[in-house]
Amino acid sequence: MVEFFTIISLTLIYISLYFSTLFLLNYFKNKKRIYEEPLLPKKLPRVSVIIPAFNEEKTIAATLDSVIALHYPKNLLEVIVINDGSTDKTRAIANRYAQQYNYVKVLNKTNSGKADSLNKGISIIKGEFFVVLDADSYIHPEAIYKSIGFFSDSNVAAVTPPMCPRNTKKIIEKIQYWEYVFSSVLKLFFQSIKLIYVTHGVGSIFRTKIIKKIGGFDTKNLTEDLEIALRIYKYNYKIKSPIFFFNTTEVPKTFKSLWNQRIRWMMGTIQSLIKYKLDFLKLQPNILCRIVFPFMLINVIILFLSFFIISYFLLNQIYNTFLLLYYHIIVGQSISFYFDFFISGLTALTTGLLILFFVSIVICFKTFRLDFKKSIIYFARPLLFYILFYVMFSAFVVIMSSYKVLKGDIQWFK
């Protein structure tokens, strides 16, 4: 009789295998197409850049510098800094830029959160399209030029570009480098099957008319960038991802800030799943219910189950090792453990999955044309950390976030 633990492990292995296969199929189908640059429209549209900022004195100047450096006609550019009740020098710094550049404006308001700031911004902008740029993020000079062509398809509501950490000095930043590169690759190859489920605040571009039509950003959700993506799909619009550049952002530099960020992200995900559960259960004929919602739900369930499986496995191993050590000492026997490696059904499948994972890493390098040798030397250790601990870390995040949502402890963590 096969044990319960084995059945759960086999189920998780199959689901992982399914998503790996889905990724590889999309890679082989789209690997050439993703490099095809969309043509610029004959008449360039007006674009607004909205920068919501709350106490960002350390980074906002660099963020504004990146916007000033954009290769886009300045007469078609409008930059609005929404100062969300900052108590530091954010306002003064933004005002300095507004005095220097006539297309930069500052809107001061009392603190009400990022989503509300964005909605305020949308209500006053003149641009046909708008860029959401967090005040600790930096836009690539070519970002608008290389993205605007995607909007020639009138059903495209948003373009969300690849991004990576601005600094990669600390190991925690390097680990996040891998995470960002992987998620950017996933977005590139999953865009054709509508599986981009976040339009992040690191330079995502939106079609103003559609975002206004679908009700703007959700002020109650902790991850308005994820929720808006789901709503775009609810109304059967599309999201695209270009490959031609990377925007950059500041990423958490300590474990605590990373933990808080991920708790917020996961709580936002759970909030969104709860918000759209009825649409899903009623099998509404839209992309959200047919594709994105089940994918997100499975993702959360896998992480949830992984927590229990990994915890059970680890605790079991620790307890068994403790007992063995204890009895070795009791009988005064020299301590020695030997490890037998035999290929079983589980190890054969797990080995297969690991091979697929390394194939995915190679695809990342190939897709973004990264310097393989340099990256391996520089990032090998963080990659190992990422492989070994990421699932467990994410699993813990899911458990803690679920607990907080159930408790109603929903607040912005930073």
Add this chain to the structure above:
Amino acid sequence: MVQIEKENNNIVFWQAAVISIVVFLLGLFVGVMFESQRTEATMLTISSLTYEFSNIKQMTFYYQQISNKDYCEEAIKQNFKFANNNLKKGQEIERYENANILIKTMDSKKREYLLLKTEFLINTLILKEKCNMSQNMIFYFYSDKTTNKNIIAQQAVQSKVLTDLHNKQTDTFILIPLAADLNNTVVDLLLASHNITQMPSLLINNKIVLSGIQSESEIERYLQKKNSFS
């Protein structure tokens, strides 16, 4: 404008499902194949041990009934050789069993193997009685089906203690590990007659019962006292 996306790409979800099922089944097949090979190897080992032991029994019978030659020396020698081989192969069978995750069909084979060991145990007791065999005997009783981690750990350490001791003193004692919970009549009789209820337990020379985990020095102490109870 380049049309980057082809509409109706959703067929890829089904393609992925089909391919992943095929790959998954292939992986399972490879794993099951390896596990089957180990089950097969176990069966071959048991068959070879059964053959080896039948040979010993026939030889003893021949010497006892047909030849007038004193059979004891040869019988003890062959019995000892079989005991060592049996111990080695038994450990191999156990490792194979622990490695198998998907195929857990070894129960009947284990019973068959235990039957062989009890037959060997009886033969050893007869030799001890009739031929005045000088070597000690240790019957090591353990639980095969227990899920109690404490007992599993004790048994793992006890096995190691006994194996190490046996490696040091190969020629001085015969070690026969016996699963206590596989419904074997001889084992049940031994357990009942010596009032053994706790696992792991050791029965030295069919007289001394040591219940619970024992150290190497403790076992050695009883082995050295053999003259007092053999």
